[in-house]
Amino acid sequence: MKPFSKQHLIHDLKNAGILPGMLLHVKVSMRALGQAEGGAETLLEALLDVVGDQGTIVADAFIESYPIPLSKRNRNNLSTIHSPSYAGAFANAMIQHPQMHRSRHPIQRFVAIGARAKELMEAHTAQSDGYWVMEQLASLGAYNLNIGASVIGVGTTHVAIEKTGLKKKIVPRGVNYMNESGQTTIFKINWSGGCNKGFVKFVPLYQKEGLIITGKVGNAHTFLTKMADTLNLEMAVLKNNPSFFFCDDPTCKDCRLRWEHSTGSWLKVKFYSALAIMKRIYNK
Numbered sequence: 001m002k003p004f005s006k007q008h009l010i011h012d013l014k015n016a017g018i019l020p021g022m023l024l025h026v027k028v029s030m031r032a033l034g035q036a037e038g039g040a041e042t043l044l045e046a047l048l049d050v051v052g053d054q055g056t057i058v059a060d061a062f063i064e065s066y067p068i069p070l071s072k073r074n075r076n077n078l079s080t081i082h083s084p085s086y087a088g089a090f091a092n093a094m095i096q097h098p099q100m101h102r103s104r105h106p107i108q109r110f111v112a113i114g115a116r117a118k119e120l121m122e123a124h125t126a127q128s129d130g131y132w133v134m135e136q137l138a139s140l141g142a143y144n145l146n147i148g149a150s151v152i153g154v155g156t157t158h159v160a161i162e163k164t165g166l167k168k169k170i171v172p173r174g175v176n177y178m179n180e181s182g183q184t185t186i187f188k189i190n191w192s193g194g195c196n197k198g199f200v201k202f203v204p205l206y207q208k209e210g211l212i213i214t215g216k217v218g219n220a221h222t223f224l225t226k227m228a229d230t231l232n233l234e235m236a237v238l239k240n241n242p243s244f245f246f247c248d249d250p251t252c253k254d255c256r257l258r259w260e261h262s263t264g265s266w267l268k269v270k271f272y273s274a275l276a277i278m279k280r281i282y283n284k
């Protein structure tokens, strides 16, 4: 099959609901999209073309954190605005772009290009909440575009969890970075996060409320959601049922044990984990 051209991707993005001037948070699986001429860079160029001069593209481009105390090797892995992200080819194509702006936050280093990129990225610092950019995007009327069915979450669930005040025992991890006074300092993770396997439970609710615009870009199915709408829905759901985002995996330590409102028992998690290991060995 012929690789997708930039023109083809532009056409698909317009059909998927992307408009000029949009403030857009993007999550991409390049594998789902299929081969594009020039790869992730071409998709980025196509997106920038469609949103135009007044638009802005934002992506998660978070960086690795390490167990505390930092090992000798990890101590030297300094987080900077040019650090590569584990978030995949598209995020890294954005980081390589000459017009990119990057979060000042030492770990949750979002990347952005476009009209509002500078203001958003420079205001996100070590003193801000890890997911502050998402909350900001929701309040500014942004949309979230998922390219690929394997891409999980619509960008607002973490914000909803934090804003609902749900708390978790945080596993101590961090990274060294250079603070505003030019000193190398450790930054420790100070947000709860959550289990991605549970976030998919919200999808039928978004669908029921008509919040999803579906489309196709390349070979990938897409869905486009207004971030303020998904955030409102998630907040309302979590207010009534704070455990709604827990996954159903009986071996998931995160959901079963770590939250203040987790109701699992350590013994059960151990039991099901041993069972899962035995099943794997038996199936070999």
Ligand SMILES: [Zn+2]
Pocket (backbone or CB within 6 Å): 195, 197, 198, 246, 247, 248, 249, 252, 254, 255, 256
């Ligand atoms: Zn889980």
